[in-house]
Amino acid sequence: MSKFPADVALVVIDLQPDFMPGGALPCVDGDGIVPGIAALLSQRQYRTVVATQDWHPADHASYASQQPGQLPFETILLHAQPQTLWPDHCVQDTPGAVLHPAVDWTPADLILRKGTRREVDSYSAFRENHGPDGNRPPTGLAGWLHERGIREVHVCGLARDYCVLWxxxxxxxxxxxxKFLWDLTRPVTEANDGMVREALAKAKIAIV
Ligand SMILES: [Zn+2]
Incomplete structure (x- = not known):
């Protein structure tokens, strides 16, 4: 029996080994949220569960390795928008890109892969980052949730200051x-926590 009403969905963002300590692009204490998220799924607290999976081609434009003279965590303009450059991470079909093996993902209704196009990054589960035409193409997730009668979304996962926030x-x-399940998120950069709280307050998103 679900704890939450049927019109509430859980969206777990990018719980993947490359975002864990020791991984290619580690979040601070990223593995600290794995047991809690595993429990939400195993206890079937939500009737609808979506998991996203960062899933890039090896030559993805968000990698510093693909931008001559640039280092990870530097910012460039990509399609006229600021783009943080990352270490190579979540390369398709590599061990660091799998959904975290300590979670039983059986209850997930949808696994949404994002960042699959070489030239555009995708932090958000709902829209890619800005593309060459200046637009942020939808992933289709909003329609999928709306068609299933979902009215409320609870987000958790990695990283607090990028993909979960967006x-x-x-x-x-x-x-x-x-609702933003703060204790079930972790940041790439802890110093961003104040910015994240401000952004959530501005968007009237509850931190729970
Ligand atoms: Zn990525």
């Missing part, structure tokens, strides 16, 4: 009530 903001713009 997903939460886009979920609001897509018409959902949103």
């Amino acid at each position: 997903s939460a903001q886009d979920a609001v713009k897509s018409g959902f009530r949103v």
Whole structure:
């Protein structure tokens, strides 16, 4: 029996080994949230569960290795928008890109892969980052959730200051009530926590 009403969905963002300590692009204490998220799924607390998976081609444009003279964590303009450059991470079909093996993903209704196009990054589960035409193409997740009657989305996972934040903001713009499961997220950079709280407050997203 689900703890939450049927119109509430859990969206787990990018819980993948490359974002764990020791991985290619580690979040601070990223593995600290794995048991809690595993419990949410095993206890079937949500009737609808979505997991996203960062899933890049090996020559992805967000990798510093693909931008001559650039280092990881530097920012460039990509399609006229600021783009942080990352270490190579979550390369398709590599061990670091799998959904975290300590979680039983059986209850997941949808596994959404993102960042699959070489030239565009995708932090959010709902929209890719800006593409060459200046637009942020939808992933289709909003429609998938709306068609299933979902009204409220709870987000958790990695990283708090990028993919989870962007997903939460886009979920609001897509018409959902949103709750941010703060203790089940971890940041790439802890110093961003203040910025994240401000951004969530501005978007009227509840931190729970
Ligand atoms: Zn990525």
